[in-house]
Amino acid sequence: DEKGLSQWEGDPGIDFGGVISNSPIHHGFDYYFGVSASLDMAPYVFVRNDRFTALPKQQQPAVKFPHFVRKGPRADDFVIADVLDRLTEEAIAFIDDAAERDAPFLLYVPLTGPHKPTQPHERFRGKTSLGEYGDFVHQVDSTVGRILAALDANQVAENTVVIYTSDNGSYMFRYDDPQRTDHVDDDAIQGFRSDRHRANGPFRGTKADIYEAGHHVPFFVRWPKKLEPGRVCDSTICLTDVYASLAELFGADLAENEAEDSCSFLPMLDDPSHVRPAAVVHHSVNGSFAIRDGQWKLILTSGSGGREQPAGKPFDGQVQLYDMASDSGESTNLAEDHPEVVERLTKQLEDFRQSGRSVRRK
Template sequence: MIYSNLSRSSIFLFLVPILLISCSKPELEKKSNPNIIIVLADDLGYGDIGAFNSESLIKTPHIDELASEGMMFTDAHTTSAVCTPTRYALLTGRYNWRTKLKEGVLTGKSKALIASDRTTLGSMLQKQGYHTAMIGKWHLGMDWGLKEGETFKPGGWNPEDYDQLDFNKPIENGPGTRGFDYSLALPASLDIAPYVYVENNALTSIPTKTTIDQGEYSWWREGPTSVDFIHEQCTPVFFEKSMEYISEQSKMENPFFLFLALPSPHTPILPTKEWQGKSGMLPYADFMMMIDDYMGKLNQAIKEAGIEENTILIFTSDNGCSPAAGFEKMVEMGHYPSGPFRGHKADIYEGGHRVPTIVKWPSTIAKGTVNSTLISQVDFMATFAELTGYEMQDNEGEDSFSFLSQLNSDPSDDLEREGTVFHSVNGTFAIRKGDWKLITSKGSGGWSFPRPGDSAQEGLPAMQLYNLANDPAETQNLYPNERAKAEELEQLLVKYIQDGRSTEGAIQSNDSFDGEWIQTWFMKD
């Protein structure tokens, strides 16, 4: 079992960097800044948490307790309805479509998406005296070593795509060069090879076998697998390693930042034996109950470490629930993974990108607070920059707005943001300004009806406009009758694209942009 190997044979290697970093920076005074922990679930729907959905059939008592101890954001969003772009925005404060990634996600062998000179949440906090760790699903690309005579070929969906890789060589441009002092990473999703643990810049074990599972909910793609990698144990490993990290760092002089990026409840849906069948529903619900139990243990670990008062703990998700989880079957059972919202993972509708978000910070946030302010995960960069006194430059966090005032003062305070942009799996845009949301396509832009290319889209208006205050389920398209409002939002979106930013500051360049880009990507059917 990998955790046994990591906690014993590798624990010395794990702790030495921490001790060296502590000793190598004697000039740093003890910080009053809070510790920061972000737990990012994978494919968890807004309606899957009891605190956000009173009709949820999935029991989540520990996450509900976390909500009662902190602040619930009921209008919190990812920037994308799928995982790689969401992670990019969360860590950089910049929309993913400003990069070469205009649609879809990366594979397990994709090259690093975050540029080497791009400031990340991790590197920013390092500059502010934090020790930083990334534990969990990375899915932002890393540069693998190649066998002699090989040149890099893209791909990664098929097992033979990995034949050119030399797993014995160090890995470059992973989490360690993007702002994290320590990392234990799954390269991509739990259903995308290679199935290995990357600790800092090397594998904990070299792949010696190929695995595949084709169960209804437990499936994963065929690919190289390390002997110490057991799919069912991946989520427990990351939680246990995170609790070790919290325990050790609580004893150190400087604050820490932990990014715990869960690979679950994304497919393969693999609750451990003790949780199988516990929900009386589908394996997805069992998996959620398991995650909830681990969140209870993590919350308790923070308390036992004596750091609860000045630790910010955030729990959220990278997008909505996936149809692969048995979405429709759960609806038939009376459970709505997206709660009152339309759509699910991959969609431009609210169910694709509105996610449950809880922020706990006992020294500052009153217990049981509910906040309806619109925030986005792209805002974490500016929020923690303001918190720690970091002055962002024009080429940092171009789309990030601080919501620190929501935590420090009257939660009714408005943010400076004018508009917020969302993106679907196929590259469809939406922009939100106040209660108004414009979708630049006829359908979902993803995997729910009407899907891109469906004949059902014929005859529909070119765009969709909804007033979410009156119609949160996005059932009444007001585009035909509110063309002036739609044009206002469309022009704002075009400005954000062309300016390379949506915040105030000097115009910036997009990584991948030409005169035809808007025509090619803006209108996606």
């Protein structure tokens, strides 16, 4: 079958020998190498530009957590534990080529780890005292180090801006009992935390929740030519701010209908006390919204909006208000104590919704 093994549960079939009509090269990228989804999702085959690199001719069986993968088609050359290495090698080759041509470049490397499947390469197993997940995080550290070393080796590190961050907080647990409602503090049902790895630190909730653990992530910027290392900025930004920041960095003007939720964070690189001029809006997996402005975070649902129980429903008539300056763990709901703040932030969020943007261009 020259189309490859294209059938799996719930899928009508894909022509793996055909052209992909909606790949990153159709959205502004000149070149792409990677996978089609999260590494636990089929099909298990690499994509280069607008084509699959091989025909998946075998069936990957489902694997349980924490090595979790879903059933689906897999190519012979696709080995889960080798994917991080393959992506790293491709990234380094891209840097080498750009440096040889003395060409400016944008390299976006969305790593497949330490997201599940938790399958560290054999050479990293047992390297930490934090179990498989700790070993996997160690492998990710090594991966980033290799990419940074490639910048150094090509003598382009000095004026290359490196941003290292995450798209969400850690999942950090597994459900052993769906009736258990507290999966944040009970180590007995924490698949990742049982090995003394508390990925979300002191924050409430988990990935997909509206609480801090779902959204509060590290954000590192390295730019040797401009930035003194070791500086810390506690101001709130949003990942949407990368767009406006790069536009300012390159001197590109943004239209009024462009990057509607993006503020440049470049002023914070010069002055860590600088405050984002617009409120930040974010939402959970079930569509519950929060808006944060200064010390205040208003959540427009009665629950987590995600995995922590009770989840609540979006705009269910109840709200939560937290003073993030004194209560980053979101333990005390101050909505009844500060109705004026609730009213102001609720109106602000509605104004954003009506206008279709949270940031105005001057």
